Amino acid sequence: MKFPRLPGLTGYDLAVDLGTVNTLVHVGGKGIVLNEPSVIAIELRNGVRKIKAVGDEAKLMLGKTPEGVRAIRPLRDGVIADIDIAEQMIRHFVEKALGGVGLRHRANKIVLAVPSGATMVERRAIRDATAAAGASEVHLIEEPMAAAIGAGLPVKEPVGALVVDIGGGTTEVAVLSLRGLAYSGSVRVGGDKMDEAIMAHIRRHHNLMIGEITAERVKHVIGRATRPDDAGERMTVKGRDLMTGRPSEIEITEAQIAEALRESVAQIVGAVMNALEQTPPELSADIIDEGITLTGGGALLGRLGEALHDATGLHVKIADNPLICVALGAGTALDDESFAGVLTRA
Ligand SMILES: Nc1ncnc2c1ncn2[C@@H]1O[C@H](COP(=O)(O)OP(=O)(O)OP(=O)(O)O)[C@@H](O)[C@H]1O
Ligand SMILES: [Mg+2]
The missing domain is CATH 3.30.420.40 (ATPase, nucleotide binding domain)
Structure with missing residues (x-):
């Protein structure tokens, strides 16, 4: 019983x-x-560390903490x-x-x-x-494996499935079949590198220092994996002018941000191409039918699916709710x- x-x-x-x-x-x-x-916000007082905030509350403090407090x-x-x-x-x-x-x-x-x-x-x-x-x-x-199960891929069956999980720190590419990983590869490129690339681009071309929260917002709003034919959408960003030291704002375009993201996108595409080259032929045959499934927050980057489709010729699907897979x-x-x-x- x-x-x-x-x-x-x-x-x-x-x-x-x-x-x-x-x-x-x-x-x-x-x-x-x-x-x-x-994210966790810590206060250091007399050599003793004290937690001030964790999670949502701590993220609000990133780049804005008072003296003695660090959001980590x-x-x-x-x-x-x-x-x-x-x-x-x-x-x-x-x-x-x-x-x-x-x-x-x-x-x-x-x-x-x-x-x-x-x-x-x-x-x-x-x-x-x-x-x-x-x-x-x-x-x-x-x-x-967790990403593939969460995306509803048939990991228990003897068919190959290709999943690409693009997180903040890493992009993981895996070919799964019969509850196992037939191939897995990981590159240390993800949302964070994209944010850093946006910050560096704006600093270099506009002499403007922006914070990482601002860079992430730019990526969410006008970030694209491929360049538009013209300048594309525009957005105003605020930061500190490196020449004058004063607060300042500039207008940036979708085309500029696509340029800033080019290297990160190329590395993600490269990791997928690598996986395809190393996949056993029977599983490759399955992948032609099943296509590529994208999970992780980076799957939401505009036109990333198209960029991967152009490079591989395969059908690309973004999982439902990629952030929770x-x-x-x-x-x-x-x-x-x-x-x-x-x-x-x-
Ligand atoms: N619409 C969007 N466009 C582009 N990037 C996005 C979008 N929404 C979320 N992201 C990015 O997704 C990333 C977070 O994804 P996710 O939560 O999957 O990462 P993680 O699991 O914490 O990281 P890792 O798996 O590398 O440890 C962040 O860099 C975030 O900016
Ligand atoms: Mg993750």
Whole structure:
């Protein structure tokens, strides 16, 4: 006889997508309950670090903190840059997702999505931080596998599927078949590099320093992966003039931003071409039928699908809700026993 599981006694099962830009938490039986920026604001006073804000509230402080307070993104380049701070951030998000602390709000299993390119050392660091945040069992799932499950690709069947997850720190390209990765590759290019390229372009061509929040907004509004025939849409941006030191504003065009993003886009296209070249022929045949599926926030960059289609000749599809695919897929893998095998005990 099978007893119903009582979450109040055994704890909840959590899936965590600890992204460089956004962290999402999926709770078994409930769905995604938390989706916040991976940012933490810390105050340093007399050598003691104190958390001022985490997530949404901390992101509002990025680039605007008062003296003594720093808003930090502990995962900046796709890896944990500061393990101590990352651990505090994970702990905060896990507690918030569970609705408090205490016995009734315990995490039982936590499954974490890890970039397929993460080294053993990085995997261990992320696992330890999660265990310290209060999980009794930590499992790992490869990020592209989670993305593919979350996007609804047929990963349990013997057909090849190509998924490209474009996050803030990395772009992961994987060919999946029969619950496994037939190929995986990762390049350290994503939304952050695009924002940096926009900042550098505007500094170089207009002598204007802009902040990263402004650069990200420019990318969302007029960012395109291919150049328009004319100047395209226009947008006003504000920052600090490097010559006069004064606040200043300029107008930039879609064509200029496409130029700024060219290198990042080329690297993403290159990573996909690389994956196609290394895919076993039977799976290549499937990919002709199934096409390429894009996940991650970078999938929303204007005309990226077209750029990839032009380069590969393949059909390109953007997943529904690309920003939540990894968390959804990791949660599904944990909830649904038929996905057993895609999780590894850490
Ligand atoms: N409409 C849009 N156009 C272009 N980029 C976008 C858009 N919406 C979101 N993004 C970008 O997507 C990125 C965040 O995506 P996502 O949440 O998938 O990253 P992440 O999972 O935190 O990072 P990683 O997987 O590399 O650790 C940000 O750089 C954000 O600016
Ligand atoms: Mg991600």
